[in-house]
Amino acid sequence: MSLGRTRAVTLEGVRGRVVEVEADIGSGLPKMVLVGLPDTSLNESKDRCRAAVINSGETWPNRRVTVALSPASLPKSGSQYDLAIALAVLAAAGAVPAEPIRDAVLLGELALDGRLRAVPGVLPATLAAAQAGCRRVMVPEVNATEAGVVDGISVVAVRSLSHAVALLRGEEPPDDPPVEPLATTENLSWQGEDRWSGLDFADVRGQPAARRCVEVAAAGGHHLFLEGPPGAGKTMLAERLPGLLPDLEPEASLEVSAVHSIAGVLPADAPLVTRPPFLDPHHTASIAAIVGGGSRIIRPGAMSLAHRGVLFLDEAPEFACHVLEALRQPLERGSICIGRAERSATFPAHFVLVLAANPCPCGLDFGKDARCECTQAAKRRYKDRVSGPVRDRIDIYRKVEPVRRHEVRDELGGVEGTSVVASRVAAARARQQQRYSGTPWRVNGEVPGPALRATWPVHATGAAWLEEHLAAGHISARGADRALRLAWTVADLRGDDRPMLDHVKIAYALRLSEPLPAAWPTDLPLAAEVA
Numbered sequence: 001m002s003l004g005r006t007r008a009v010t011l012e013g014v015r016g017r018v019v020e021v022e023a024d025i026g027s028g029l030p031k032m033v034l035v036g037l038p039d040t041s042l043n044e045s046k047d048r049c050r051a052a053v054i055n056s057g058e059t060w061p062n063r064r065v066t067v068a069l070s071p072a073s074l075p076k077s078g079s080q081y082d083l084a085i086a087l088a089v090l091a092a093a094g095a096v097p098a099e100p101i102r103d104a105v106l107l108g109e110l111a112l113d114g115r116l117r118a119v120p121g122v123l124p125a126t127l128a129a130a131q132a133g134c135r136r137v138m139v140p141e142v143n144a145t146e147a148g149v150v151d152g153i154s155v156v157a158v159r160s161l162s163h164a165v166a167l168l169r170g171e172e173p174p175d176d177p178p179v180e181p182l183a184t185t186e187n188l189s190w191q192g193e194d195r196w197s198g199l200d201f202a203d204v205r206g207q208p209a210a211r212r213c214v215e216v217a218a219a220g221g222h223h224l225f226l227e228g229p230p231g232a233g234k235t236m237l238a239e240r241l242p243g244l245l246p247d248l249e250p251e252a253s254l255e256v257s258a259v260h261s262i263a264g265v266l267p268a269d270a271p272l273v274t275r276p277p278f279l280d281p282h283h284t285a286s287i288a289a290i291v292g293g294g295s296r297i298i299r300p301g302a303m304s305l306a307h308r309g310v311l312f313l314d315e316a317p318e319f320a321c322h323v324l325e326a327l328r329q330p331l332e333r334g335s336i337c338i339g340r341a342e343r344s345a346t347f348p349a350h351f352v353l354v355l356a357a358n359p360c361p362c363g364l365d366f367g368k369d370a371r372c373e374c375t376q377a378a379k380r381r382y383k384d385r386v387s388g389p390v391r392d393r394i395d396i397y398r399k400v401e402p403v404r405r406h407e408v409r410d411e412l413g414g415v416e417g418t419s420v421v422a423s424r425v426a427a428a429r430a431r432q433q434q435r436y437s438g439t440p441w442r443v444n445g446e447v448p449g450p451a452l453r454a455t456w457p458v459h460a461t462g463a464a465w466l467e468e469h470l471a472a473g474h475i476s477a478r479g480a481d482r483a484l485r486l487a488w489t490v491a492d493l494r495g496d497d498r499p500m501l502d503h504v505k506i507a508y509a510l511r512l513s514e515p516l517p518a519a520w521p522t523d524l525p526l527a528a529e530v531a
């Protein structure tokens with residue numbers, strides 16, 4: 001038989017599609033043709049496969065080899081088809097048995113010496129293979145742990161082409177050296193746990209109101225804007241937010257891991273992301289790094305890597321306008337669509353957004369005796385960089401001033417640490433999960449205004465109070481909806497069944513950076529106020 005057939009997976013965003021790979025050896029001058037909309041990176045596969053086959057001690061057919069990838073209408077790119085192509089050719093040549101690979105999915109990039117290199121996206125590709133009914137996937141050994149998290153499909157890990165050939169022939173596999181993974185835990189400086197496992201909420205002294213804002217943001221999945229002069233502790237506060245969030249649920253964990261797999265940042269020794277990710281891209285990072293993109297293969301950026309976690313834009317006004325504008329799509333839809341000339345990719349991007357900003361370009365415009373010399377116009381321009389539509393989607397806005405020395409001293413030992421606050425957040429999230437079970441929402445921050453008003457209204461006194469402020473123009477209609485969501489989170493944190501007037505007042509204060517009751521949320525009754 002001169003026809004070999006196997007399968008591979010092509011990825012569009014995080015969704016994979018199984019692709020048939022057929023190899024035909026026909027008469028004609030020695031040549032290899034690859035058809036089925038391959039791009040340049042995939043076309044290079046021809047040379048890699050040929051070299052790898054020869055260097056693995058096998059024979060490359062000295063005739064015309066045609067490899068077709070179907071469906072032919074689907075554009076394909078990347079190097080993950082190498083293994084499938086090489087083995088389809090060897091099967092067509094009769095060098096390996098054709099049957100075992102016919103229904104298997106084969107993934108991996110070949111080095112010229114035949115080593116099988118790691119490729120990005122093995123986790124979502126394996127998911128797609130399992131969903132398409134495939135029973136077996138053959139992957140580079142270094143990607144095997146991530147493929148292994150998918151249920152219902154058996155994973156065959158191989159180090160090299162000769163290893164794969166030996167397995168198919170039922171021979172003893174060669175003793176090849178291990179291949180480098182794409183990413184290891186060490187070189188992932190952003191990888192949540194390492195960065196913030198040592199950060200405790202108790203490190204933040206003073207700032208009772210700002211601390212509460214962070215707690216509410218964590219409890220209800222609310223977006224947060226912190227504004228204040230340099231050194232006020234904005235970065236400190238934001239970095240401690242992910243530590244307050246509970247572990248990812250299994251489904252979310254798989255979603256996040258799939259995105260990280262495509263980005264090639266999933267460590268080989270920790271294939272499942274179980275903690276909410278924390279991404280804090282620098283404002284000088286490229287658009288592709290933040291939003292996602294790339295010329296040939298579209299890769300997710302920080303916005304998608306922060307899926308189900310926290311995206312922190314420190315010094316937000318310093319970010320490029322189109323980065324800030326690009327936030328609108330994920331904030332509205334929870335996903336981001338990146339279009340290129342021939343294709344587009346959609347990645348999930350559902351995160352808690354934290355923005356931090358100085359009050360003005362020089363950062364000194366705060367307090368009574370402000371030394372700021374920025375002009376009004378400069379301040380205005382600086383503020384306007386984070387546009388209305390983005391600001392509008394922020395639930396909590398808080399002005400932060402530097403702590404005074406005596407505040408730091410007085411409080412030693414008295415502030416709540418991460419574990420205490422996180423347990424309150426977990427309890428509040430449990431209440432929300434129960435309330436919203438059977439709906440697409442999990443936390444208050446996700447529930448649309450109309451649904452909230454119709455199904456989970458706040459107490460009439462609270463609603464009437466908010467209505468007055470709306471009528472007086474103190475808050476916009478959208479702002480009022482955000483306040484209702486916040487009121488629910490406040491109630492959930494306090495363990496109250498339904499938001500009353502007090503909760504709505506707190507929500508209003510959270511939204512507009514007004515003083516908050518000191519006793520909240522742990523003690524009743526609501527008493528003195530703190531700035």
Ligand SMILES: Nc1ncnc2c1ncn2[C@@H]1O[C@H](COP(=O)(O)OP(=O)(O)O)[C@@H](O)[C@H]1O
Nearest residue numbers: 203204205207229230231232233234235236403
């Ligand atoms: N509330 C606070 N409690 C303890 N240390 C603080 C506080 N605010 C600021 N600091 C100290 O100041 C440094 C700068 O804080 P940072 O969070 O970077 O401020 P910002 O981001 O507002 O400029 C921190 O590393 C910390 O040492």
Ligand SMILES: [Mg+2]
Nearest residue numbers: 231234235314
């Ligand atoms: Mg900072």
